[in-house]
Amino acid sequence: MYSSDSVLGKKNIFKRLCFSAVATKKGDPKAQALKAAKAVKSGASTLKKKAKKIRTSVTFHRPKTLKKDRNPKYPRISATPRNKLDHYQILKYPLTTESAMKKIEDNNTLVFIVDIRADKKKIKAAVKKMYDIQTKKVNTLIRPDGTKKAYVRLTPDYDALDVANKIGII
Numbered sequence: 734m735y736s737s738d739s740v741l742g743k744k745n746i747f748k749r750l751c752f753s754a755v756a757t758k759k760g761d762p763k764a765q766a767l768k769a770a771k772a773v774k775s776g777a778s779t780l781k782k783k784a785k786k787i788r789t790s791v792t793f794h795r796p797k798t799l800k801k802d803r804n805p806k807y808p809r810i811s812a813t814p815r816n817k818l819d820h821y822q823i824l825k826y827p828l829t830t831e832s833a834m835k836k837i838e839d840n841n842t843l844v845f846i847v848d849i850r851a852d853k854k855k856i857k858a859a860v861k862k863m864y865d866i867q868t869k870k871v872n873t874l875i876r877p878d879g880t881k882k883a884y885v886r887l888t889p890d891y892d893a894l895d896v897a898n899k900i901g902i903i
Contacts, residue, residue, distance in 0.1 A: 821863075824863060837897050842887065844883070847881050
């Protein structure tokens with residue numbers, strides 16, 4: 734079938750082709766082997782494996798990034814806002830109806846129409862500042878017309894009739 738010469742000839746040609754391909758690629762194979770050995774010894778970065786990060790959750794969350802504090806170039810509000818609910822705004826006017834007069838005489842209580850946003854503590858402070866009188870307690874209600882009425886009960890050392898005269902209710 735085949736002569737031994739032809740088979741050997743084919744093998745030699747194959748070897749020569751392979752050797753010539755390697756030789757033409759990088760140069761001397763001996764030098765290439767020495768270079769590879771040196772790289773293995775020095776622990777080249779190409780041979781090191783990257784350490785795997787241990788995952789503790791099955792869901793991915795974006796990493797928390799740096800959040801800097803605000804450092805404005807200029808204040809957004811030029812002036813501090815003034816208190817719109819001062820004691821002049823809280824007490825609108827005293828009530829002078831018959832039932833209010835009865836409260837003054839019998840219960841030592843003054844009746845005022847006050848701002849809807851005012852609470853009992855603010856009403857008490859406003860009465861003290863405006864008329865310089867101590868109050869025992871304050872009762873409030875919102876009338877059907879939407880205004881707030883405050884019943885200001887005075888302490889026993891103040892007489893509601895005298896205070897009402899001083900204010901100008903009576």
